[in-house]
Amino acid sequence: MKKVKVEEAVGMIISHDMTKIVPGEYKGVTFKKGHIVRTSDIPELLAMGKEHIYVWDDNTELVHEDEAGKRLAQSIHRGNFIENGPKEGKVELLAKENGLLRINSPIIIELNSLGEIAVSTLPDFSHVVEREKVAGMRVIPLAVSEDKIASAEKIAAAEDWIMEVKPFTIKKAGMIVTGNEVFYGRIQDRFGPRIYEKLKALDVKLEKQAYLPDSPEEITREILEQAASGIELVMVTGGMSVDPDDTTPGAIKATGARVVSYGTPVFPGAMFMLAYLGETPILGLPGCVMHAPATVFDIILPRILAREIITAKQIAALSVGGLCRGCRECHFPNCSFGCA
DSSP: OEEEEGGGOTTOBBOSOEEEEETTTEEEEEEOTTOBOOGGGHHHHHHTTOSEEEEOOOOTTEEEHHHHHHHHHHHHHTTSEEEEEEETTEEEEEESSSEEEEEOHHHHHHHHTTSSEEEEEOOTTEEEOTTOEEEEEEESSSEEEHHHHHHHHHHHHTSSOSEEEEOOOOOEEEEEEEOHHHHTTSSOOOHHHHHHHHHHHTTOEEEEEEEEOSOHHHHHHHHHHHHHTTOSEEEEESOOSSSTTOOHHHHHHTTTOEEEEESOSOBSOTTOEEEEETTEEEEEEOTHHHHOSSOHHHHHHHHHHTTOOOOHHHHHHTTTTOBOOOOSSOOTTSSSTTOO
16 A cells, blocks of 8 residues: 555555544445546545545555455454454454354454464354344554464464354253251242242243252252253352351262352352262352342353363453342353453
8 A cells, every 4th residue: 555645546446444534413434445436526525524535556465454354364363253344444243143252362462462363253152133233343553464374374363263143052951959947838939039040031941940948868869860861051049148047069079069169259159069960060049149130040040051171260250240249230251250
């Protein structure tokens, strides 16, 4: 590209889209890349504040922003996302299906560290829906060196994956509501309806719901029976604190399940428990799930449904972003809660 005065650009080819902005009224491309400047265009260009413009100078060592954006996007998404653009050099990636967005964060950071390249994504582990925008990318200048784009492509090609959406494949869940107060009808169950709605929103069927007293033996037996019946996720509600009558953690341990964590650095949700009975996740849900709009359960559930094997280190990592702001009107997941 080369920079020329507008008055001297007649007959030359504009090298990038040029946007006109009228505050509160209009924003759009007035001159598209490839347009041959005419004498009649000069007043409009000057009115747009363009005393100089970039026109195409045949330099094969430079890659135009549109082409660079497309090459960058294709090296990252590999056909796993819907590509939208380029528009003014920017390419967006949209999810092809509902699921759990996974981001190879170190590689995204490495690409941005090359300079003149900008790649932005939603947070890793985001729950996304079909056709939701999950990433945007572009190069900063109007044209970038071939070597720069080739370096980005080489970094991307060396990785097995950079971005993916893992579908929610767990579809059958079971719930065990514990507590003498519910079992004997002293109070109404508030856990069941809450969990049912959360599962329904993610297209998960509640196959079985059992009500049990504070009996560790009965809770253990019910967990084992549900897991053996083909239920893919077992949730046990209540009895998760340190009171003497709270027996759920011990009942989960007694199944022989591998306990990943009892307690999380997330508020609300500190008394949450995660264990695996073979490949079946067992969740111990604290009382906050009944009343708080968003808790650790909302952060963990999409990962579970995508069959992510969650580690103790990942639970510890929830500490950064694990404090809910307690907003008067909840906007989760469009907020900082659960975002490292």
